[in-house]
Amino acid sequence: MRLINLTPGKGGRLLLGALPFVVLALAYLVGSALRLADNPGDKLLPSLGAMGRMIEVMAFTPDKRTGAYLLWTDTAASLFRLWSGLAIATVIALVIGLLNGVLPVMRALLAPFVAFLSMVPPLALLPVLFIVLGLGEVSKIALIVIGVAPILTRDLALTAAALPREQIVKAETLSASSWLIAWRVVLPQVMPRLIDSLRLQLGPAFLFLIAAEAISAEGGLGYRIFLVRRYLSMDIIFPYVVWITVLAVAMDLALRLLRRRLYPWAEPEGRA
Amino acid sequence: MRLINLTPGKGGRLLLGALPFVVLALAYLVGSALRLADNPGDKLLPSLGAMGRMIEVMAFTPDKRTGAYLLWTDTAASLFRLWSGLAIATVIALVIGLLNGVLPVMRALLAPFVAFLSMVPPLALLPVLFIVLGLGEVSKIALIVIGVAPILTRDLALTAAALPREQIVKAETLSASSWLIAWRVVLPQVMPRLIDSLRLQLGPAFLFLIAAEAISAEGGLGYRIFLVRRYLSMDIIFPYVVWITVLAVAMDLALRLLRRRLYPWAEPEGRA
Amino acid sequence: MTALTIQNLWKEYGPQVVLESVSLTIAPRAFVALVGPSGCGKTTFLRMLLGQEQPTRGTIVMDGAPLPREPGPDRGVVYQRYSVFPHLTALQNVMIGPEMRAARLAGRLWGKARKGLADDAATLLHEVGLAGAEDKFPAQLSGGMQQRLALAQTLMMRPKLLLLDEPFGALDPGIRAEIHALMRRLWHEHPMTVVMVTHDMREAFALATRVIAFDRPRQRPEERERYGATITNDIALWPPRVAGRQTIYDADIPAGDEDLSRFAIQPGPPRPDQGALR
Amino acid sequence: MTALTIQNLWKEYGPQVVLESVSLTIAPRAFVALVGPSGCGKTTFLRMLLGQEQPTRGTIVMDGAPLPREPGPDRGVVYQRYSVFPHLTALQNVMIGPEMRAARLAGRLWGKARKGLADDAATLLHEVGLAGAEDKFPAQLSGGMQQRLALAQTLMMRPKLLLLDEPFGALDPGIRAEIHALMRRLWHEHPMTVVMVTHDMREAFALATRVIAFDRPRQRPEERERYGATITNDIALWPPRVAGRQTIYDADIPAGDEDLSRFAIQPGPPRPDQGALR
Amino acid sequence: QSRTEFKVAWSIYVGWMPWGYAADSGIVKKWADKYGLTIQVTQFNDYVESLNQYTAGAYDAVTVTNMDALSIPSAGGVDTTAVIVGDFSAGNDAVFLKGAGGLADLKGKRVNLVEFSVSHYLLARGLDSVGLSEADVTVVNTADPDMVGAFQTADVEAMVTWNPMVAEIEKLPDATKIFDSAQIPGEIIDLMVASTASLAENPDFGKALAGIWYETAALMVSDTPEGAAARAAMGAASGTDQAGFEAQMAATKLFDKPADAVAFTTSPDLKATMELVRTFLFDKGLLGAGAPSADVIGIELPAGDVLGDAANVKLRFTADYMQMAADGPL
Numbered sequence A, B: 001m002r003l004i005n006l007t008p009g010k011g012g013r014l015l016l017g018a019l020p021f022v023v024l025a026l027a028y029l030v031g032s033a034l035r036l037a038d039n040p041g042d043k044l045l046p047s048l049g050a051m052g053r054m055i056e057v058m059a060f061t062p063d064k065r066t067g068a069y070l071l072w073t074d075t076a077a078s079l080f081r082l083w084s085g086l087a088i089a090t091v092i093a094l095v096i097g098l099l100n101g102v103l104p105v106m107r108a109l110l111a112p113f114v115a116f117l118s119m120v121p122p123l124a125l126l127p128v129l130f131i132v133l134g135l136g137e138v139s140k141i142a143l144i145v146i147g148v149a150p151i152l153t154r155d156l157a158l159t160a161a162a163l164p165r166e167q168i169v170k171a172e173t174l175s176a177s178s179w180l181i182a183w184r185v186v187l188p189q190v191m192p193r194l195i196d197s198l199r200l201q202l203g204p205a206f207l208f209l210i211a212a213e214a215i216s217a218e219g220g221l222g223y224r225i226f227l228v229r230r231y232l233s234m235d236i237i238f239p240y241v242v243w244i245t246v247l248a249v250a251m252d253l254a255l256r257l258l259r260r261r262l263y264p265w266a267e268p269e270g271r272a
Numbered sequence C, D: 001m002t003a004l005t006i007q008n009l010w011k012e013y014g015p016q017v018v019l020e021s022v023s024l025t026i027a028p029r030a031f032v033a034l035v036g037p038s039g040c041g042k043t044t045f046l047r048m049l050l051g052q053e054q055p056t057r058g059t060i061v062m063d064g065a066p067l068p069r070e071p072g073p074d075r076g077v078v079y080q081r082y083s084v085f086p087h088l089t090a091l092q093n094v095m096i097g098p099e100m101r102a103a104r105l106a107g108r109l110w111g112k113a114r115k116g117l118a119d120d121a122a123t124l125l126h127e128v129g130l131a132g133a134e135d136k137f138p139a140q141l142s143g144g145m146q147q148r149l150a151l152a153q154t155l156m157m158r159p160k161l162l163l164l165d166e167p168f169g170a171l172d173p174g175i176r177a178e179i180h181a182l183m184r185r186l187w188h189e190h191p192m193t194v195v196m197v198t199h200d201m202r203e204a205f206a207l208a209t210r211v212i213a214f215d216r217p218r219q220r221p222e223e224r225e226r227y228g229a230t231i232t233n234d235i236a237l238w239p240p241r242v243a244g245r246q247t248i249y250d251a252d253i254p255a256g257d258e259d260l261s262r263f264a265i266q267p268g269p270p271r272p273d274q275g276a277l278r
Numbered sequence E: 001q002s003r004t005e006f007k008v009a010w011s012i013y014v015g016w017m018p019w020g021y022a023a024d025s026g027i028v029k030k031w032a033d034k035y036g037l038t039i040q041v042t043q044f045n046d047y048v049e050s051l052n053q054y055t056a057g058a059y060d061a062v063t064v065t066n067m068d069a070l071s072i073p074s075a076g077g078v079d080t081t082a083v084i085v086g087d088f089s090a091g092n093d094a095v096f097l098k099g100a101g102g103l104a105d106l107k108g109k110r111v112n113l114v115e116f117s118v119s120h121y122l123l124a125r126g127l128d129s130v131g132l133s134e135a136d137v138t139v140v141n142t143a144d145p146d147m148v149g150a151f152q153t154a155d156v157e158a159m160v161t162w163n164p165m166v167a168e169i170e171k172l173p174d175a176t177k178i179f180d181s182a183q184i185p186g187e188i189i190d191l192m193v194a195s196t197a198s199l200a201e202n203p204d205f206g207k208a209l210a211g212i213w214y215e216t217a218a219l220m221v222s223d224t225p226e227g228a229a230a231r232a233a234m235g236a237a238s239g240t241d242q243a244g245f246e247a248q249m250a251a252t253k254l255f256d257k258p259a260d261a262v263a264f265t266t267s268p269d270l271k272a273t274m275e276l277v278r279t280f281l282f283d284k285g286l287l288g289a290g291a292p293s294a295d296v297i298g299i300e301l302p303a304g305d306v307l308g309d310a311a312n313v314k315l316r317f318t319a320d321y322m323q324m325a326a327d328g329p330l
């Protein structure tokens, strides 16, 4: 039988999927043990026990200064910023992407500019951003929006423009106006791709969040990582990184479920 | 006539496309003039003349210390890193993305791990990266690869998996082995999407390049921006940012032309 | 209603001439069957009637006015490839036209208006043999079912001009006969003009009032690109079939005949040499 | 060669029974035409013969061995929807099969081997009426042209079992007659067994040695999901048409007859109630 | 006209942690209320960004070193006054060599540091002390938060950085400290500066800053449970604990008594220090593009004498506010 037709069962899939994680974990444990044997004070690859103690401190012991549980207040602050940023970026991408994808006039007006914007490295313009928007939540959210929205927009415009011309014509014969074509024909069909695109942008969004929090913040996951980075406190950084990844993966999963629930017709073949 | 059917001519497209750029330029000039009127020493929004002088210094005057023309040596250093990173990321994405997209067994093995990896914020793990790869070119290139490859890979795997099942079956009846299906049926059909995907990743790639160069470097566009950021030398930063954007847009255009040249069959309708 | 006058129509795609000097007058309420070899430009011709493509040269006049340069609800179409909306269920696909016509902003109806429309849509789905598939998405339907769905979607709008591109090719004889009966009834009841592309001569003669054949007069390979297809045959049915009146055909459809030449009136006029013009 | 024995085949999609208790023996070099209403499971049946789908119950035996659980070069297929590779030109689409068979690593041929293959491919393209379209991509071809391209692509492999899903539906009568002649010739010349789905009775009788009809015995809407289709008619042509020998049919194909019941042997056996089993 | 709303930026560093603690514990509000002002204190993780914001006019006051005050806001045209001399580095900045050796062994090596920062200055002073110059080494710009990780890579041969990174690198097995700021006492000074214009608009702003500083500093050095709690809080806020923070304090000469600060500011040593600093900056081209000499920017000292161009004074040291704190009229 061809390899291509070999489909593992549910159990096999779970096992196979777990394998790389196990390998990574083992590699870490070995590396950590080796380095610690060399220098018991090594901070780069702390032992699991050391990390466990720091998790205990960060997540379940009230902070001496504020009395808060740092991991949770950091998470709350970061998630608020991340979600606000993503929500705003999504709305912008929907409006501009749809306009660009549907109306040739808007495409002529905005597509080159959006393409240009998507190439501007936002990190280099941080001082301007902070002066214009202040150092509060706004500028952190804005950095996420600026980083994510142009790519979402371009992707959406590409998807909208790739709809078969026949569908647009068909809608016109069904008495649709430009607005109704956008609203009832194009929008629902780009939504699944929007969700996928958003999933792909979760990583970059966290990146911008961390970059913004690294500059000025009084709490947040990225803030904490940069604060303790000066001490090479990998026993805090690793759990935080894993936690961020878990959060991102959970959001990814939630978005995937949402897509499947809302747009069953758009599932890849065989899963509808 | 519906707005949707209103297609501007070639001249109209150029004019419309230029409009947002003109508006942006005007907004800058007004903002700059206002701030300079307030404080002639203002560094945030320098006048065009001040930027022109700095461009003269950076691009056309040999550096006192090294005798090199800084803009060009910076560009050469950065492009080398960027292209190496993108090339490696592309190869990785092609191999793993194709394996994931084509072989269910590989998908079970690698897809969850790649999804996990794509969510890890690479900037937070820099210390580990340094120690493993050193502070030289390798770790800068690696940061680009780590930042870009997982997203490219996932996108490619999605594209490969979305090919109609009928095509795979058809290929099997044409005596293709799993390898030949990947090589002659799937690979050529995902290539156009790979190029598009790469275009979308140019922005993030520059971002990672700048982040890497900000951390440790002796030259490069990001190095220069972060060095002069200390002095809020926006008269250097703005020209560098514009230059980076121009480079990225040029690469974007080149990739688009390449796609059109190599894969004419994949052009959106009406342009084939 | 809805007469069409087509004068000296040309269509070129880059260097390739697809149609050349097509002139034709279609009477109101005619049912025109368009036949011709594969690749001769039948679909292209329909696209121009729809307003989706513009002729390279020539004019199309509908009811005395030049054809609008964009498609509209007065002209309905069923494409050769299934062209329903993949994100709507069968019922929603049939309802979307009237919904958009009635609600120009929301594009949706609610309450009683919606209920009434849904009933109409379900009835039409039943008539095209899709009862029971109301809540399926197009991807869950077989090819023939999608084609019937596209027909129902278009018929809901009661277009004045109905354009059909091989609409019944994927249907089995049983369901095809039913759909033929439905088409005939609708054409009798509603004031519409129909242009239908088909490869099935029997179907052409079973439904049409007039059969028009397109073909390329020059067939040598080196000539195929530079010379397009045009009307080579134009046959009116005898005795005439008239919309709204029962004729002998409707009682008993005769087995068709593949041999067009029996009906041929005369070959088209010789093509004037226009080489110098290009 | 290539006999098929199908025993008590069932296919269900979730709760929906598509096919039930289909049993059938197909002789070597038979040419089976499969007819039946739209949506009754003909395409699904072909998919199972191909190995693309696995039956829910029952067995398929080919030449004495159970059917491999995956498609292979011994079985060729032309799908109902055009299924050529969009990234290859017409000529490349026809060449890719033999290329992959010959070069297991590169999947490509060069030099003289390539030249010879290209000539063969061009000849076959000519035979299906696609001369001149060698260098076009599928998107540049009309629907009927794509379908013919898919046929040529499959025929290049000389499969032992050829599965055709409404392959000629989009063709005009002229080209269809030519393709029929080609099919007949190939079937006579090469040792292949053919199963063809069609909606055109005349086509069935023009080509096949045997016509099999699928239908659902229960048609009431509430029963449609729970009961699948099965064989309701099985007609062998008389006098028999035999591969490799000229028969009276090949000289003059009679006009077909839509009325299957004239040929009906008997309705299928009553379906045993299996409600308790589910 | 007189404003009552002021914005202060500070960044995370041992000598400036009191500002964060003062904001958290209400000391800032207390002093602001006393003068009828509103003072908003913003914490930055990134030192450079806090300076950028101050230079661009978004903040009225910022924490900065004496060297950066001259090369960044002053060279950027913002007339800046040092309101408080908070401390000087006495070991907080250090030069490390990988493996054994001394300053002379730096010759020909690559040295990782934040270019144009006080680390760069410290290196120059160190090299000077053994008769080498910067041309004898290769400087590699490296971001400060990544120093500890970077030191452990094979590429790094030598490194200059500040606390808390110094304390972490000291613990690494192959790190040798070959020079530190204790050997150039009083040259790396941590200040709270304000724009001269803001101070002119409302001199009470300067008084409030002085009041906040000395109340907090007194608490910080006190041997009481409150003092310990304050140090623990500052340690937590800078990412370490009380012990770690106290270790950093030990490498800092904190002026918790205003009189000491006045004495330091008015001593002639400051003039000598600033002379060294401005020469260094001029050599590096950091006093503005095309500056003809180190004299382009005037530095006014408490006594009233001016280093450099008296017509272009952009950096002013004053003991006035600290003097008021010492005398008690705040």
Ligand SMILES: Nc1ncnc2c1ncn2[C@@H]1O[C@H](COP(=O)(O)OP(=O)(O)OP(=O)(O)O)[C@@H](O)[C@H]1O
Pocket (backbone or CB within 6 Å): B270, C013, C018, C037, C038, C039, C040, C041, C042, C043, C044, C045, C080, D140, D141, D142, D143, D144, D145, D170
């Ligand atoms: N967008 C296009 N660009 C270039 N050539 C095209 C385009 N669309 C159609 N053609 C060409 O125009 C000719 C007519 O195509 P058309 O689809 O109208 O044929 P048809 O008569 O409908 O054929 P069929 O019966 O097979 O559907 C074909 O030769 C085709 O290759």
Ligand SMILES: Nc1ncnc2c1ncn2[C@@H]1O[C@H](COP(=O)(O)OP(=O)(O)OP(=O)(O)O)[C@@H](O)[C@H]1O
Pocket (backbone or CB within 6 Å): A270, C140, C141, C142, C143, C144, C145, C170, D013, D018, D037, D038, D039, D040, D041, D042, D043, D044, D045, D080
């Ligand atoms: N992947 C699937 N999932 C669920 N139902 C399916 C799937 N594929 C087909 N069906 C259902 O199975 C039935 C048979 O479909 P099939 O495509 O075999 O019909 P067909 O006989 O080929 O029809 P047509 O003549 O219209 O092509 C249909 O009712 C269809 O809705």
Ligand SMILES: [Mg+2]
Pocket (backbone or CB within 6 Å): C042, C043, C044, C080, C165, D142, D143
């Ligand atoms: Mg057509």
Ligand SMILES: [Mg+2]
Pocket (backbone or CB within 6 Å): C142, C143, D042, D043, D044, D080, D165
């Ligand atoms: Mg089918």
